[in-house]
Amino acid sequence: MTNRDSSGLPMLQPIGRIATPFRTLADCPRNGRQLDPAPVCEVTVFEAFVPGLGSLESFSHLILIYGLHAGRPGELVFTPPFDDQPRGVFATRAPWRPNPLGLAVVAFDGFAAPDRLKVRYLDCLDRTPLLDIKPYLPSTDCIPEATMGWLAKHRTR
Amino acid sequence: MTNRDSSGLPMLQPIGRIATPFRTLADCPRNGRQLDPAPVCEVTVFEAFVPGLGSLESFSHLILIYGLHAGRPGELVFTPPFDDQPRGVFATRAPWRPNPLGLAVVAFDGFAAPDRLKVRYLDCLDRTPLLDIKPYLPSTDCIPEATMGWLAKHRTR
Numbered sequence: 001m002t003n004r005d006s007s008g009l010p011m012l013q014p015i016g017r018i019a020t021p022f023r024t025l026a027d028c029p030r031n032g033r034q035l036d037p038a039p040v041c042e043v044t045v046f047e048a049f050v051p052g053l054g055s056l057e058s059f060s061h062l063i064l065i066y067g068l069h070a071g072r073p074g075e076l077v078f079t080p081p082f083d084d085q086p087r088g089v090f091a092t093r094a095p096w097r098p099n100p101l102g103l104a105v106v107a108f109d110g111f112a113a114p115d116r117l118k119v120r121y122l123d124c125l126d127r128t129p130l131l132d133i134k135p136y137l138p139s140t141d142c143i144p145e146a147t148m149g150w151l152a153k154h155r156t157r
Numbered sequence: 158m159t160n161r162d163s164s165g166l167p168m169l170q171p172i173g174r175i176a177t178p179f180r181t182l183a184d185c186p187r188n189g190r191q192l193d194p195a196p197v198c199e200v201t202v203f204e205a206f207v208p209g210l211g212s213l214e215s216f217s218h219l220i221l222i223y224g225l226h227a228g229r230p231g232e233l234v235f236t237p238p239f240d241d242q243p244r245g246v247f248a249t250r251a252p253w254r255p256n257p258l259g260l261a262v263v264a265f266d267g268f269a270a271p272d273r274l275k276v277r278y279l280d281c282l283d284r285t286p287l288l289d290i291k292p293y294l295p296s297t298d299c300i301p302e303a304t305m306g307w308l309a310k311h312r313t314r
Contacts, residue, residue: 012169012256031297049255052233054245058306065222065258076209088211090290098206099169099288101222101258105298121297131256133247138303139312140188140278141262146295149215155296 015052016045016115016130018066020122030082031093032104032121034156040109043117043130050115053133061136062108062119067129068100082154091149095124102128105136172209173202173272173287175223177279187239188250189261189278191313197266200274200287207272210290218293219265219276224286225257239311248306252281259285262293 019042022028029035043064045053056062074096077086089097106119117133148155176199179185186192200221202210213219231253234243246254263276274290305312 015255031294033297049233049247052246052255053248054234054243055248055307056245059248059304061300061303063260065256065260076206077211086211088213089209090206091210091212091216091292093291093294097289098172098209099222101289103220103222103260103291105300107300132254132258134250134260135248135306135308136300136303137188137250137305137308138301139305140190142299142301142303143218143262143264143293144295144299144301146218146293146299147216148294148296149292150212151292151294 012067012131014046014067014129014131015049016043018043018064018122018124018128018130020124020126020128022124023126025095025125028125029123030156032106032123034123038120040118040120041122042112043119045115045117045130047115056133056135057111059108059135062106063134063136063141064104064106064119064122064130065132065134066102066124067131068095068097068102068124083150085150087150101131105141169224169288171203171224171286171288172206173200175200175221175279175281175285175287177281177283177285179281180283182252182282185282186280187313189263189280191280195277197275197277198279199269200276202272202274202287204272213290213292214268216265216292219263220291220293220298221261221263221276221279221287222289222291223259223281224288225252225254225259225281240307242307244307258288262298
């Protein structure tokens with residue numbers, strides 16, 4: 001099922017599609033927690049991948065990885081719209097990145113259908129291609145004491 | 158800098174390489190928190206991408222996304238080695254996935270050189286290709302109350 005290119009890196013394939021209320025980048029909130037209440041979004045998993053959803057129902061939160069299909073290519077350093085200093089792209093969650101992979105920790109509100117998940121806390125565009133679903137594990141993924149660097153003063157929640 | 162294939166999905170490029178003590182899949186711990194103390198690993202960022210590291214120094218934790226270059230292709234349902242029930246791949250953190258993208262939340266122990274980051278809590282193979290670095294933000298990424306589903310009884314920490 002997996003193909004690799006000549007550099008040994010995986011060739012990506014969409015496993016589903018994410019529906020959100022955000023039709024343009026200007027519609028997207030700064031992060032998935034900014035809107036209160038956060039809209040419930042639907043993630044449709046393509047039929048071929050539905051068997052991979054078994055045992056997912058018992059997790060309260062998931063990590064979604066998706067393709068940032070509207071990202072602009074390239075600058076490694078830029079001044080974020082809500083800041084006044086140039087920042088390296090890897091110190092930001094901006095959607096334009098050398099590898100346009102997006103990531104969100106979402107609340108999993110159960111299945112709307114066997115191939116459709118209800119989730120909250122997305123900030124990506126409508127029709128974003130889904131690449132992976134992973135269970136969120138507080139034992140490895142939760143760091144309450146983490147410091148937010150230059151983003152601390154812009155914290156929205 | 159970013160290329161896309163005909164489906165609109167990003168073509169991945171390595172931005173660096175991850176060095177760990179784990180030379181084979183059998184060497185890899187079950188997760189990055191299993192070894193105590195966790196070994197300090199080095200992440201080398203290729204020269205072209207080093208400018209993107211600006212402002213990273215003030216974050217205590219990072220999210221690394223990497224290519225699972227030794228993953229085996231394909232089964233969507235399998236019985237994990239430490240469990241006795243078949244599980245859907247998306248309810249696991251197993252390295253064989255439809256899109257072989259790995260993810261780790263790591264402690265960032267600073268720079269060993271301008272292009273080399275010291276990090277802890279990796280469980281991936283030595284020489285894993287790095288795809289992205291994102292700042293870890295407790296405001297969006299930390300869910301202490303998340304439930305671990307079928308993995309709860311296998312929790313290592």
